[in-house]
Amino acid sequence: MGVEEEVRALALRARDASVALAAASGQARNDALSAMASALREHVADVVAANERDMEAARKMGTSEAILDRLMLDAARVDAMACALEELCELGDPLACVQAQRTLYNGIELTRVSVPLGVVAVVYEARPNVTADAAGICVKSGNAVVLRGGSLAAHSNEAIARVLSEAAASVGLPADVVCAITTTDRAATDALMQLHGIVDVLIPRGGAGLIRHCVECSKVPVIETGTGNCHVYVHETANLNMARDIVVNAKCRRFGVCNAAETLLVDTSVAHEFLPDVLAALAERGVLVHGDETACACALAAGNNVRCVSASEDDWATEYLAPEIAVKCVCGVDEAIAHVNRYGTKHSEAIVADEASAAGAAAIEAFLARVDAAAVYANASTAFTDGGQFGLGAEIGISTQKLHARGPFALDALTSYKYVLRGNGQVRA
Template sequence: MNIENEVRELALRARAASSEVGAASAEVRNAALSAMAAALRAHAGEIVEANEADMAAARGKGTSEAILDRLMLDEGRVEAMAAALEDLMRLPDPLGRVQMESTLYNGMSLTRVSVPLGVVAMVYEARPNVTADAAGICVKSGNACVLRGGSLAARSNEVVARVLSEAAASAGLPADSVCAITTTDRAATDALMQLHGVVDVLIPRGGAGLIRHCVECSRVPVIETGTGNCHVYVHASADLAMARDIVLNAKCRRFGVCNAAETLLVDEQVARAFLPDALAALAARGVLVHGDELACACAADAGADVRCVAATEDDWATEYLAPEIAVKCVSGVDEAIAHVNRYGTKHSEAIVAADEDAVERFLARVDAAAVYANASTAFTDGGQFGLGAEIGISTQKLHARGPFALDALTSYKYVLRGNGQVRAS
């Protein structure tokens, strides 16, 4: 069987399973999540062993530390995957919710109720934890899933998907509720994207190249999860100690995540007071600075330990996913807003300021899925927002925006009940 037929056959199996998953009660779907969490714990050793093989192969290819961090699973991360599935169990059932109801002019009752999308395909890179997150969210929301993980995590994804599929079946759902494409042939991704009418929605999660390819080439509707060129803007009125802590957390909590700050904007009038200390603190964590002229001068004031190179135009648009940050000094809030809206990716943006007018102007005028005042961008996460395990962070505006999970994987249908009504011509 060639790749196209193999992928189509797998998706058709998921399609057949989707009607049963969608009709299953909340109790059955939650029981499946419980079984899936228990299975991850029971097979943690096998999962970690497969991941160690993936990690060794990735290191052999010279994979960056940021990608290796995303790829790595240990006992603690497997436990976190299991706990996330249990968190989903405790969330309200997204299906069967009455969104509106009325009695029409002709006496018929009308209700609009939430229903599953059907078959959800996920394409993602180097994040084996996404296999569990995506499967769990799909089961909870009554969808079947087809998972296409990246080749770097092939062994890990195959084991995790098998364990989850078997666990779901043990709880009464079809084994094909969770399907995974195991071939590393890149043609499989293109084949999956062509299955309009079999797959209901495609969600890419990864680098800019993967996302762009899916948006441009897919015949299946796409929920676009965007890259994260996120900014922290320090206004002249900011508490500078607070600003330093927010910048360090936003940049250094984890370098390889999409909610990490990649650009620091600072008002010129506080640059000399703020940047030497802040840049020294970043340097202590191994961060390379790409700065404009004033930022580089402040870096020199901070001492020899601060590594600073002259920023280029490309730096303002770069998602480093690494211990690097662009630093630009601006004249005030309007220039900061203009810079963010030009170079940002509509993901997460933060202002640190005591001036309420500046705060409200920034929050209202910055175009992003999440905007923060006096807090780190690191909070843009489904779990942190109380959504449970997220399936991605959308930077588009239709259907889903920001961290999205259960509700974004549902649609609705109108249910009408009558007693013999017919429509006049």
């Protein structure tokens, strides 16, 4: 059987399983999630051993530390995956929710209720925890899932998916509610994207290249999870100590995540006061600065520990996912907003300003209203763009598009709705 036939056969099995899963009760789906969590803990040694094979191969390939960090699993991370599945059980059932109800002019009772999408395909890179997260969210929302993980995590993904599939079957659901494409042949991803009518939606999670390829080539509708060229803008009214702490957290909490700040914008009027301090703080955490002329001058004033190179035009549009940051000085909120809207990826953007002053409050309101992004912050770190932090529970990604889902999306975004109509013999003239 060729790759295309193999992928199609797998997706058809998932479609069959989705019918049974959609009819399962909320309790049955929660039982499956609990079984999945228990199975991960029971098989933690097998999962970690499979991951060690992936880690060894990745190191031999010279994979970066940021990617290795995403790839690595240990007992604590496997337990965190299990805990995330258990937390899903505590969330409300997103299915069969009555969204609207009324009696039509002809006496027919109309009700709009939430239903699953059907078969969800998730294409992702070297993050094996996504295997459990995506499977759990899909099962909770009544969707069968076809998982296509990156080749770097092939052994990890296969081991996790097998554990989850067997756990679902152990409580009476079809094993194929969780399906994983195990071949490392890249043609499998393209084959999956062609299955319009079998796969209902495709969700890419990864770098800009993967997302662009899926958007441009998929015949299956795509929910676009975005890259994160996120900004922190420090207004001239900002409390500079607060601003320093926000910048350091947004950049350095984790370098390899999509909500990390990649560009710092600072009002020119406070640049010489603020930048030496914040650049020194970033340097303590190993961050390389790509600065404009003013930023580079301030880097010299900050001391020898600050590494700074002249920024190019490309730096303003770069998602580093590494200990690097671009720094630019701007003349006020209008220029900052224009820069963010030109170079940002519509993910997460922040302003730091004094809301108690007229100028600061006006800048905040302008920034929040005019910046085009899924999440906009005033006086807080971009690191909070996360489904759990937003009170949404486990997320399947951060959407930077505007149709269907935007920002952290989880259970509700994996449902659609249908109209249920009850009559007593009405016919239309």
